[in-house]
Amino acid sequence: MPDPIAPEVIALSGVTKSFGGVTALRGVDFSLAAGEIHGLVGENGAGKSTLMKIIAGVHTGYLGEMRIDRQPVHFASPRDARAAGIGMVHQELAIMPDLSVAENVHMGALPLRKSGLLDWPGMRRGAAEHLANLGIDIDPRTRMGDLPLGLQQLVEIARVLFSGARIIILDEPTSALAPPEVERLFSVLRRLRDAGRSIIFISHFLDDVLAICDRVTVFRNGHAIATEPCPRINKRWIIDRMIGAGHEALEETYLTGITLRSKPDAPVVLQVEHLDRPGTYQDVSLRARAGEVLGIYGFLGSGQLELAHTLFGRLRASRGRIALDGKPVRLASTTQARRAGIAFLPESRRMMLFGSEPVFKNVTISILDRIGRVWLRPRVERKIAADHAARLRIRPPDVQRALRTLSGGNQQKVALAKWLTHLPRVLVLSEPTRGMDVGAKDDVTKIVRGLVRQDIAVIVVSAEPETILSLADRILVMKKGRIVREFADERVSKDRLLEAS
Template identity: 40%
Template sequence: MTAATDPGFTMTTAPVLAVTGVTKRFPGTVALDDVAFTVRPGEVHALVGENGAGKSTLIKVLTGVYQADEGEIRYLGEPVAFKRPSEAQRAGISTIYQEVNLVPLMSIAGNVFLGREPRTRAGLVDWSRMHAGARELLAGYGITDDVRRPLHALGVGAQQMVALARAVSTDAKVVVMDEPTSSLEPREVEKLFEVLARLHTQGIAVVYVSHRMDELYRVCDSVTVLRDGRVVHSGPLAALPRIELVSLMLGREIRQIREEGVTAFGEEHDVEREPLLRAENLSGMRRLHDVSVTIRPGEVVGLAGLLGSGRSETARAIVGAFPLDGGTVLVAGKPVKRGRIAAAMRAGIALLAEDRKTDGIIPNLSVRENIVLAALPGLSPFGLVRRSKQDRIVRTFMERLRIKASGPDQKVAELSGGNQQKVLLARWLATGPRVLLLDEPTRGIDVGAKAEVQALIDELAREGLGVLLISSELEELVDGADRVVVLRDGSVVGELAGDAITEENVLASIAEGGHDG
């Protein structure tokens, strides 16, 4: 039960957090402009908007990463201006980021109690108390692994649950959740919703950032919509129809975005239908078992399956980043040397990895430098980099992908998650690939940026690229793929095409295997 479903909850409760007139500027841009919203004890308050709308900046202002240029933040009725995140956490405002921000090599228990380890009378870490406390706490989040193991031994979803357990256990009065379900399996999502109900009963407020409409309407009481750094709506979520919420976020219809995306990139090209890529009998590390995938020019092939089914491993194996015991990869009939990323790139294969923080952006470099990084060998004959050609490529892709930035020299770390994703897409498109492997390309981005990325995928296929699309959202595969290959436990258990690509058939294939159509 959340505040929305609790008859004893009243929206007249005094706010635990109140933002008034907050403005934040960066060189060349106003990230937040006179923003105001309030959160009450026990309330789940959705914070939504397109990427670049100001959500991340607002969270960072609330938690002391940034300081507001104007405006006031009141916490528990008193004005505050946190200088660093540790101050906000000590005060009772905890944040769970979309990309887990813990210490991978430290133990699970060490991460839970990082900075507040229980001590013996002699001042030493009381390991037995810490391990027992971590086991008891994590059991309520469905984590039963040995808490002495390093955090990186857990899957991404389990790591996210550890981060959540840590945040809630710090005597928080406000918990900020940034896309908390983006890495979770369905059972973990249900566990998260149980935690939200528990937080409500404890009077803990939640600021919930998500692009998933079903989740928002299931767990959130109120919503604040940001667009271009300004609040365009704030109020009860149940009173706001979904179509109106989407329109507020976008400022236009989704159909218009798709049409803009299609017309922006040129006319449709005729493509040959002979296989462009053949990945045959890929096997390795006991995680892939004779996986075969074929992609033709102009074709979008979806990879479906639960987390751990082998989707990402298949993409990484094709590009040479996953060790194989057997199997072959051919591009236009020519074999690609196994296990060599450089050979795959020369053959025209590019991979947009799932985790843009770890395997993608270089945060301290500019938008320009991140875009041209993979294309530099072709831009620097005799070791000399031609800046004019760089500028032309960067300008082309910033316009083509509608990358929102103050300019090409802005640090990529300052961009929203959706615009960072577009920068990564631009990087690989700048290499002129023939086959594009996209692993969760819309993960963690809002509905507007998602529609733009989907439109771009459609248009790349029209231009003759072969696309492998991995997505945890069945609707994305059903709408965007020409064929869907279904994986389970590292093996192909079904393949669907045409009208047979439905959510029901994909789910049936995942559950039972053997479905072809």
């Protein structure tokens, strides 16, 4: 518990930040005490990261006031923030995997001898001492990339501290950690807190937040909704505040819940058994049925993306079996997966579209072998593409335009169109509606619904509860690489989904 009279190290008042016409933060007040671990929770886009980027000096144009040690400050750059003692550890660690632990710890201020050469013994000694102070026992000569992720993260924290930070911002620090690693991280954090440092702990994992934080602030729609000391609150309390009451009509249905209707009697198209990929997912088994949309929900880094890429032969599983229509299949390449009848829409459009090529070439690339064995037939290609453009309402409908001149939502439809000429057996969609406006999302939902009626199995993988709820007939929840919960034939709402993950 923080001392109630502990001085505030950071205090923000009335902070407002807009991007173009979109307001990301509205009059936010926030304070961080010395020797406090402060949890920050909220949905994606609620304003957590915007606030952290203001504190870290990344966003410089904002309204409102920030004080550090009661002195008003306005950082002009991340460098200013670092000089003021603020350090950030990002979810994707900024480490040098090929350098030693000692070098990573000293990165930014490598110790030199008088001759101007590196002081290697001094560097190793300094790193070892520093790590020991934090209760981390690693040989500083170890290559950084050889350490497990949990230890890499601790070294990164050590580096940030070593460079003089007394306020540390941790972004999703536990998302990729196994329970014992989480415990080790927490013991380091407690030690830091007891030494008077302040920590901001951003996470989707509410259990972790409740376990380590002294206070929690909940963000929603750019507001800091509530701040409470941890012992007084529980997971339920946080979820209620994260989701809140009174939304637009569409969201309403996801809050009160929708009823899933799975098809337990439909034939199994894709069967996955005990799939393992060390470090990303473990012991994943699932069945996708004809005419059913299977949703796989999990926070970023829960392994669901990697699972989807494995099903399309882009990543390899180290163990496990995959069967299609009852027959075992080997998915060593995307070509094998495509020939087997599996189609995949990756989470990023860039990953499957050719920006400078015309729309029709984008549509037909996956079916060229069905149009002609040796020779191209551009007229047939253009006809196929034009049909899809009309059916999927791609705007503008001119298929000879370069793809990159289309809007994001229309590009996504082109990506979908690739797989629609010859229907696959299984369609795997990764984040199919990310970054789309409501109209385009609706179109995608209709397209997917139409596909399911033609008896193919659809798998939707997403970290957005709304995406899953709007599409799925049955939902699997993944957490840290494992399937932890299945929802079928029951009412499910956003908060139940969040609670399960």
